Amino acid sequence: MSTSDVPAGVVVRPAARLRGRLRLPGDKSITHRALILAGIAEGESRVMGGSDGLDCNSTAGVLRALGVTVERLGSAEGGRVDRLVRSPGRSGWHEPVGVLDAGNSGTTLRLMAGVLAGTPMYTVLDGDASLRGRPVARIIEPLRRMGATLHARSADTLPPVTIVGRASLAAIVHRSLVPSAQVKSAVLLAGLSAEGMIQVHEAVSTRDHTERMLRARGVAVRGVPADGAWLVTMEGGATVQALDEQVPGDVSAAAFWLVAGAAHRDAELTLESVGVNPTRRAVIDLLGRMGARILEDPVPTAGAEPMANLSVSTSDLRGIDLEAEDVARAIDEIPALCLAAACASGTTRIRGAGELRRKESDRIAGIVDGLTALGVRISADGDDIEITGAAGRRSFGLVGAPVRTHDDHRLAMTFAIAGLLAEGETSLDEGASAAVSYPGFFSDLERMRA
Ligand code: S3P
Numbered sequence: 079m080s081t082s083d084v085p086a087g088v089v090v091r092p093a094a095r096l097r098g099r100l101r102l103p104g105d106k107s108i109t110h111r112a113l114i115l116a117g118i119a120e121g122e123s124r125v126m127g128g129s130d131g132l133d134c135n136s137t138a139g140v141l142r143a144l145g146v147t148v149e150r151l152g153s154a155e156g157g158r159v160d161r162l163v164r165s166p167g168r169s170g171w172h173e174p175v176g177v178l179d180a181g182n183s184g185t186t187l188r189l190m191a192g193v194l195a196g197t198p199m200y201t202v203l204d205g206d207a208s209l210r211g212r213p214v215a216r217i218i219e220p221l222r223r224m225g226a227t228l229h230a231r232s233a234d235t236l237p238p239v240t241i242v243g244r245a246s247l248a249a250i251v252h253r254s255l256v257p258s259a260q261v262k263s264a265v266l267l268a269g270l271s272a273e274g275m276i277q278v279h280e281a282v283s284t285r286d287h288t289e290r291m292l293r294a295r296g297v298a299v300r301g302v303p304a305d306g307a308w309l310v311t312m313e314g315g316a317t318v319q320a321l322d323e324q325v326p327g328d329v330s331a332a333a334f335w336l337v338a339g340a341a342h343r344d345a346e347l348t349l350e351s352v353g354v355n356p357t358r359r360a361v362i363d364l365l366g367r368m369g370a371r372i373l374e375d376p377v378p379t380a381g382a383e384p385m386a387n388l389s390v391s392t393s394d395l396r397g398i399d400l401e402a403e404d405v406a407r408a409i410d411e412i413p414a415l416c417l418a419a420a421c422a423s424g425t426t427r428i429r430g431a432g433e434l435r436r437k438e439s440d441r442i443a444g445i446v447d448g449l450t451a452l453g454v455r456i457s458a459d460g461d462d463i464e465i466t467g468a469a470g471r472r473s474f475g476l477v478g479a480p481v482r483t484h485d486d487h488r489l490a491m492t493f494a495i496a497g498l499l500a501e502g503e504t505s506l507d508e509g510a511s512a513a514v515s516y517p518g519f520f521s522d523l524e525r526m527r528a
Pocket of ligand 1: 107260
C-alpha cells in the first residue's frame with residue numbers, strides 16, 4: 079500500500095502551544111510483574127495504580143484462567159487502576175481448559191512461560207497475529223535446560239508455545255545472547271521452582287523490576303557487576319510472599335511527552351510520579367544529553383521503585399550517537415527518540431538496534447517509513463539508523479501526511495506527537511493500538527494542546 083492509500087483513522091493537527099500536568103498510566107512492566115507475583119503468592123495482594131492497558135489486562139486474564147481472582151477496585155482513571163488479587167498460591171492453580179491468550183503482549187507470554195515451566199500442568203500460550211511473529215526460542219532454550227518441556231511453532235521459534243511444567247526444575251547458569259529483561263525474568267520466575275543457585279549473565283543490565291519485586295517478597299536475589307557485564311543470582315526454591323505494590327507512572331509513556339515538551343517551540347509540561355528506576359530511565363538521560371530541559375523532583379515513596387515529577391520545557395535539541403548499550407536500556411523509547419532527533423540540530427546515529435525489528439512490529443522499518451512520510455531525513459542500514467535533524471527549519475521540516483502505525487502502540491504515539499509538531503494534518507491509519515500501553519493517550523493529547 080502506498081502512503082496515499084492509508085485510511086484516515088485519527089487526524090492530529092499541530093498544537094500552537096503545549097501546557098499542562100499529566101498523570102500517566104501505571105508502568106506496564108511493573109504491573110505485569112506485580113500481578114504475576116501476586117498470583118504466585120498465597121493470599122491477597124493489592125496492585126495500586128497499575129496499568130489498565132490491554133497488555134496488563136492480558137496478564138490478568140491469563141492468571142484468572144489459572145484460578146486466580148483479579149478484581150478491579152473502583153473504576154480506572156487515566157490508564158491507572160487498583161486491583162485486588164486473591165490467590166490460593168501457585169500450588170492451588172488449576173490446569174486451564176483452553177489456550178491462554180497473551181493478546182499483543184510479549185511480556186505476558188514470556189514471563190508466564192517461565193512461571194508455567196515450574197508449574198506441573200499442561201498449558202498453551204498464544205496471542206494475536208503480531209505476537210505469533212515474535213521470537214520465543216530465547217526462552218524455550220533455557221527453560222528446557224531447567225527441565226520443562228516446551229514446544230513452539232516453526233521449529234520452536236514462534237508462538238503458540240506449549241508447556242509441560244514440572245514442580246521441580248534444575249538451577250542453571252544462563253548467558254543471554256540478547257539483552258532482554260523478559261528472558262531474564264522468565265528464567266528467574268522458573269527458578270522459583272528450582273533447587274540451587276540460578277545465575278543470569280547479561281551484557282547490559284536490563285530493567286531490574288523482577289529482581290526488586292522478588293526481593294521485596296522474601297526471595298534472595300542479587301545483581302552485581304561481573305567481568306564488565308552484569309550478573310543476577312537467585313537462590314531457587316523460594317516462597318513468594320503476598321505484598322501490596324504501588325505502581326509508578328510509566329516512564330515509557332512519559333517519553334512521548336518529554337519529546338513533545340522538549341521539541342515544541344512553546345511548551346511547559348509536568349509529568350507526575352514517573353518511575354525513574356536507574357535501569358529504566360535511559361530515555362531521560364539520553365534526552366538530557368540531547369539538550370532537553372528536564373527537571374526532576376523526587377517523590378518520596380515507601381515502595382521499591384523510585385519516582386519523580388518531571389518538568390520539561392522548550393529546548394534546543396542536538397543530535398547524539400547511541401550505541402547498542404543505549405538501545406538496550408531505552409529499547410521501548412527509540413521511536414520517540416528518533417522523533418526528537420528529527421527536531422534536533424545535527425545528526426543522530428543509533429547503532430545496533432536490531433531488537434527493534436522483533437517488537438510488536440518491525441519498528442526500524444515502521445519508524446523510517448512513517449517519519450520519511452512526514453518529511454524527516456532518516457535512513458536505516460541493517461540494524462543502524464541515521465537521522466539528520468532539521469532544528470532550524472519551520473516545524474522542523476515536518477509536514478503532515480498519512481502514516482501507517484502497523485498496529486504498533488509505540489509507533490502510533492510517536493507519529494501522533496509528530497503531528498503536534500508538524501505543519502498541516504497528520505493522519506494515522508489507526509489509533510486504537512495506543513491502548514496497549516496508554517489508554518487515554520489521545521484525550522491527553524487534546525488536553526495538552528489546550
Ligand atoms: C519488557 C522488556 C523489554 C521491553 C518490553 C517490556 C519487560 O522487552 O521491550 O516492552 O517488561 O520485561 P525485551 O526483554 O524483549 O527486550
